[in-house]
Amino acid sequence: MKRKVAMGMLMALALLASACSNGSGNASTGGKENGGSEGTGGQSAPAKISIMTPLHMAETPDPKIEQLIEEKLNVDLDIQWIPASTFPDRMSAAFATGSLTDIVNISITGANREAIRDGQFWDISAYIDQYENLKKLNPEVLNNTKVDGKLYALYQGRPLSRQGIIYRQDWAKQLGLSDPQNLDELYTMLEKFTIEDPDQNGQKDTFGLAERGDLVSGAFKTIASWNGTPNEWGVMDGKLAPAFMFPEYKETMEFFKKLRANGYINSDFPVTSKTEQQNLIMNSKAGAYIGCMCDVQQLYTGLAQLQPDAQLEVFNQVKGPSGKFTVFSGPGFNHPYLFPKSAIKTEEELKQVLAFMDGMMSPDIANMLYWGIENEHYTVVDGKAVPVKEQAKIDRDVKPYNTIEVGDSATNSRLEGKYDYTPMQKAQELFVDNEAFVVPDPTLMLDSDTFTKHKDRLAQIITDATYNYMLGEMDEAGFNKAVERWKSEGGMQMIDEFNAAYEQNK
Amino acid sequence: MNNQLTMSSGKRAHIMRNILKNKWLYLMISPGLLYILIYKYIPMYGLIISFQNYKSYQGILGSEWVGFEHFERLFGSPDFWMIFSNTIILFALQLLIFFPIPIILALMLNELRSEKYKRTVQTLIYLPHFMSWVIVVSISFVIFTVDGGIFNSLLELLGFEKINFLLKEEWFRPMYILQVIWREAGWGTIIFLAAIASVDPQLYEAAKMDGAGRIRQMVSITLPAIKSVIIVLLILKIGDVLELGFEHVYLLLNSTNRQVAEIFDTYVYVTGIHQGQLSYSTAVGFFKGFVGLVLVIGANWLAKKHGEDGIY
Numbered sequence: 037m038k039r040k041v042a043m044g045m046l047m048a049l050a051l052l053a054s055a056c057s058n059g060s061g062n063a064s065t066g067g068k069e070n071g072g073s074e075g076t077g078g079q080s081a082p083a084k085i086s087i088m089t090p091l092h093m094a095e096t097p098d099p100k101i102e103q104l105i106e107e108k109l110n111v112d113l114d115i116q117w118i119p120a121s122t123f124p125d126r127m128s129a130a131f132a133t134g135s136l137t138d139i140v141n142i143s144i145t146g147a148n149r150e151a152i153r154d155g156q157f158w159d160i161s162a163y164i165d166q167y168e169n170l171k172k173l174n175p176e177v178l179n180n181t182k183v184d185g186k187l188y189a190l191y192q193g194r195p196l197s198r199q200g201i202i203y204r205q206d207w208a209k210q211l212g213l214s215d216p217q218n219l220d221e222l223y224t225m226l227e228k229f230t231i232e233d234p235d236q237n238g239q240k241d242t243f244g245l246a247e248r249g250d251l252v253s254g255a256f257k258t259i260a261s262w263n264g265t266p267n268e269w270g271v272m273d274g275k276l277a278p279a280f281m282f283p284e285y286k287e288t289m290e291f292f293k294k295l296r297a298n299g300y301i302n303s304d305f306p307v308t309s310k311t312e313q314q315n316l317i318m319n320s321k322a323g324a325y326i327g328c329m330c331d332v333q334q335l336y337t338g339l340a341q342l343q344p345d346a347q348l349e350v351f352n353q354v355k356g357p358s359g360k361f362t363v364f365s366g367p368g369f370n371h372p373y374l375f376p377k378s379a380i381k382t383e384e385e386l387k388q389v390l391a392f393m394d395g396m397m398s399p400d401i402a403n404m405l406y407w408g409i410e411n412e413h414y415t416v417v418d419g420k421a422v423p424v425k426e427q428a429k430i431d432r433d434v435k436p437y438n439t440i441e442v443g444d445s446a447t448n449s450r451l452e453g454k455y456d457y458t459p460m461q462k463a464q465e466l467f468v469d470n471e472a473f474v475v476p477d478p479t480l481m482l483d484s485d486t487f488t489k490h491k492d493r494l495a496q497i498i499t500d501a502t503y504n505y506m507l508g509e510m511d512e513a514g515f516n517k518a519v520e521r522w523k524s525e526g527g528m529q530m531i532d533e534f535n536a537a538y539e540q541n542k
Numbered sequence: 543m544n545n546q547l548t549m550s551s552g553k554r555a556h557i558m559r560n561i562l563k564n565k566w567l568y569l570m571i572s573p574g575l576l577y578i579l580i581y582k583y584i585p586m587y588g589l590i591i592s593f594q595n596y597k598s599y600q601g602i603l604g605s606e607w608v609g610f611e612h613f614e615r616l617f618g619s620p621d622f623w624m625i626f627s628n629t630i631i632l633f634a635l636q637l638l639i640f641f642p643i644p645i646i647l648a649l650m651l652n653e654l655r656s657e658k659y660k661r662t663v664q665t666l667i668y669l670p671h672f673m674s675w676v677i678v679v680s681i682s683f684v685i686f687t688v689d690g691g692i693f694n695s696l697l698e699l700l701g702f703e704k705i706n707f708l709l710k711e712e713w714f715r716p717m718y719i720l721q722v723i724w725r726e727a728g729w730g731t732i733i734f735l736a737a738i739a740s741v742d743p744q745l746y747e748a749a750k751m752d753g754a755g756r757i758r759q760m761v762s763i764t765l766p767a768i769k770s771v772i773i774v775l776l777i778l779k780i781g782d783v784l785e786l787g788f789e790h791v792y793l794l795l796n797s798t799n800r801q802v803a804e805i806f807d808t809y810v811y812v813t814g815i816h817q818g819q820l821s822y823s824t825a826v827g828f829f830k831g832f833v834g835l836v837l838v839i840g841a842n843w844l845a846k847k848h849g850e851d852g853i854y
Binding site: 124125128129131132133134146147150151154156243249302303304306307316321378490492493496499500502503504507509 | 597598599683687688689690706708709711796797798800812813815816817818819820
């Protein structure tokens with residue numbers, strides 16, 4: 037009998053092993069230099085350069101652009117595409133195991149900041165001016181990336197704020213609504229989208245706002261900043277205090293609680309993914325989307341497939357109760373590029389890598405990274421890039437390369453875009469419009485040891501409390517208790533440290 | 543003394559001879575031994591960092607020693623009891639609700655007369671095992687969401703209130719155990735069915751002669767026959783007490799159910815990988831492993847005391 041049992045176990049194990057062994061090969065398509073191409077004859081052997089970057093698509097892109105870059109800059113490029121959802125985890129794992137690439141884009145906060153201070157990354161302050169393109173990078177943005185006054189990072193530019201609302205214009209027209217000028221009008225819009233049957237099908241099957249579980253860049257933070265909540269930290273009685281201690285933060289939570297209690301927002305929003313959220317718009321369940329206005333193109337492409345006569349509109353200036361328009365701003369860059377010493381051993385190699393980054397900023401490569409190949413992915417009309425109609429081709433061939441752009445159109449002279457789709461074009465203009473009203477994070481340039489070490493652990497206390505409040509699972513006393521807990525577990529120290537740094541910098 | 547020496551060297555020679563004699567057998571187990579050595583024992587070296595303030599760039603030898611600081615922090619933390627009790631409760635659910643189900647299923651399958659029907663059912667209930675937790679959790683999300691989920695639409699249609707299964711603390715545990723049952727129950731029957739198949743048919747014939755019915759046969763023959771298998775699996779299960787399926791729980795975890803859903807595995811991941819507290823999370827993992835070890839030894843001891851084989 038025993039033998040049979042053993043056999044059974046063995047078989048089970050064998051099955052298990054075979055079930056587990058379909059490992060995922062996520063290796064990049066190593067674009068080898070095209071051996072016989074003309075012009076490369078007399079040059080030195082191509083420098084090997086590796087880079088890790090997040091991939092926002094389901095598949096790794098076609099290597100054509102990678103090969104073109106290799107050819108033009110005479111390098112042997114190894115791009116490691118890492119799914120964006122696990123990117124931060126993978127980076128910290130790579131860091132812990134010492135397997136970083138020549139160029140990494142990681143945040144300059146938390147444990148990374150300690151590592152930067154410890155000298156694990158190259159200080160590039162002395163080199164940057166030697167490169168024709170790199171020295172064009174915006175000094176103010178570079179300044180935002182500095183640690184202790186030293187420059188360690190190059191950056192990829194981002195408009196300061198791309199936040200705004202995308203809504204169903206056809207529904208709004210149907211109900212006699214226009215751009216929501218303030219939070220009350222916004223509330224009314226979301227209410228009417230839910231109860232007044234905007235799609236005229238006689239059923240109550242629509243609702244106002246589609247939101248996802250994201251307190252950092254989604255609707256919550258955007259509406260909070262419209263309502264006058266400071267960006268992460270604000271000044272209260274002459275001292276810095278975290279945003280959630282301001283009454284405006286609580287008002288925003290109250291706003292969401294009301295929306296949810298009335299069914300004007302998807303009630304599972306804390307566990308809704310971005311894809312799910314976008315689907316709610318694309319299949320005409322929800323009428324409004326608050327976040328990056330840049331998503332309007334993608335939303336429309338999906339929506340038009342099911343509902344060809346649907347119309348979307350973008351708008352940014354939703355004013356708060358004070359009558360003023362304010363919106364939070366990012367630091368002006370997306371991910372900073374850092375150069376780990378564990379991968380780049382010598383100054384010689386560093387110069388090679390910087391020369392490569394310099395090459396990436398040259399206009400033709402910058403265009404390639406952002407727009408693709410001329411006449412294949414875009415055409416030039418009046419000196420502006422017009423993407424071709426086939427969005428799928430652009431998504432497949434070009435989109436992933438956006439993440440390794442260096443600088444932005446203002447610094448790397450890539451072409452400005454002209455979008456056929458009017459709301460997308462309008463969104464570009466509204467990004468610029470936002471700039472005059474942005475609220476920066478005052479702690480961006482300040483240092484706090486507690487923040488560096490415990491920011492995520494502490495943030496979780498507040499994130500959990502905020503969701504529970506909006507869901508009605510926690511009352512104001514409960515929320516205040518969470519704030520007290522935040523303070524006692526290191527938050528108070530953080531406040532003191534930031535204030536000390538704030539006084540010094542005044 | 544001298545005598546002892548020669549004896550021990552004699553013993554050694556004996557062992558060597560034995561190894562030489564069975565060299566092919568030893569060669570055959572060596573991949574398994576190497577596997578265990580390389581992937582299970584050597585990495586234990588890394589446990590050292592739970593006594594340090596480990597910084598990856600300073601290395602295991604270069605990091606600063608802090609003694610039991612991380613353990614003190616763990617035991618002193620208000621999170622500790624929450625995680626501990628969450629883990630124990632989920633484990634109890636697994637043991638009390640999930641563990642008997644494959645046995646019952648196997649007994650039921652064994653009673654089926656049509657061989658064809660039995661095979662079909664068996665295959666069908668295995669299948670969910672091959673779906674990853676991501677898929678299982680996503681499917682339940684689609685079914686149970688309040689915004690247009692099938693189940694809630696059904697509830698509404700029947701005139702009940704909608705229930706927010708995904709965001710209510712009290713629904714986390716039922717969802718968890720139901721998903722475990724759905725995915726693993728069929729798979730769990732394999733070993734029990736194999737054990738049942740090995741029961742001597744003569745015993746059943748004899749029992750029938752004595753007038754035992756089906757139920758009586760099941761209780762008096764099948765169950766005792768597979769008892770030792772059940773106990774071995776039970777001990778192994780207890781050893782896994784703290785392996786409640788990291789992936790599964792992590793996917794279900796969110797801001798609203800953290801108070802009941804955070805377990806050691808997810809806590810280790812969040813504190814270590816997300817928040818970069820490598821040493822602290824290693825200390826938590828170390829503690830978890832230690833508890834598992836104690837439980838296995840305890841369960842094995844209990845089994846032996848009651849006259850069973852145990853696992854070693």
